[in-house]
Amino acid sequence: MTTSEEGRALRDAAAVEPLSPWRYGVNLSQYYTAAGHPNGGYLQCVMANGALAAASEVGATHLHTTAITTNYSGAPEVGAAELHTEVRRVGRSVSFVHVTMEQGGQVMTESLVTLGTLHEDSTVRYMDATPPEMASIEECHQSTDDEEINMRKVTDLRLDPSSTAWWNGERSERGEVRGWLKLNDGDASWDAWSMLFASDALPPATFPLGSSGWVPTLQLTSYIRRIPTSEWLRVRQWCVVVADGIVDERCELFDDRGELVASSTQLAMVRLPTIH
Secondary structure, three states: OOHHHOOOOHHHHOOOEEEEOOEEEEEEOHHHEEOOEEOHHHHHHHHHHHHHHHHHHOOOOOOEEEEEEEEEOOOOOOEEEEEEEEEEEEOOOOEEEEEEEEEOOEEEEEEEEEEEOOOOOOOOOOOOOOOOOOOOOOOOEEOOOEOOEHHHHHEEEEEOHHHOHHHHOOOOOOOEEEEEEEEOOOOOOOOOOOHHHHOOOOOOOOHHHOOOOOOOEEEEEEEEOOOOOOOEEEEEEEEEEEEOOEEEEEEEEEOOOOOEEEEEEEEEEOOOOOOO
């Protein structure tokens, strides 16, 4: 890997190194940024790595992050950061770890991480979620590289034509984007861990409503329910309610089996045109 490509692979970009008991270092990558700041889903991958490492130190054998809630109290910069971990509980089926990320002595993000183990051969007993209907990958519109959105360099995003009118400055009455998503970091396909990044990798669903590009996340919760089996994910993200400058947004991700592999919900600030 060349120097210019360092930090492109998600596995490397989110890797943590022990500094002292319960403290870990990370070098936040430029590839996983939007408007110059690390993407929220990418940061959840980092926080999950810290939680898994800390839990392992006290004997936990869990392999996956099954749920994580993150508060973004600051906007970290690309470069060095520290994770501080506190193992709250180690159980047979579930463990809990609290993780904070600091830069310059200030807390930038904090997460409560739930750890468990997912099984590739498990059977879904009930699912009340339906894969969204959309055009084929070939018929969808590819999102091109954007100098402001570096994370587009490590993903292949194909949006359904019904979700791209805002590219031409048109507004929609529905706050929703849907499309196909593939990890394109030169290293690996989707797995249970990288789904934490996928759950926050689509454009904000407020864009079709005419919002500005400023949609900073306040809180993001992601649930990982299955180990994905395909390179391409079918993804739908939509606004539930927008009021008082805050949007409640949901996201669902399905693999080629048509099974829900992950979902997320987030609160974010938003700027929309004034209603006359």
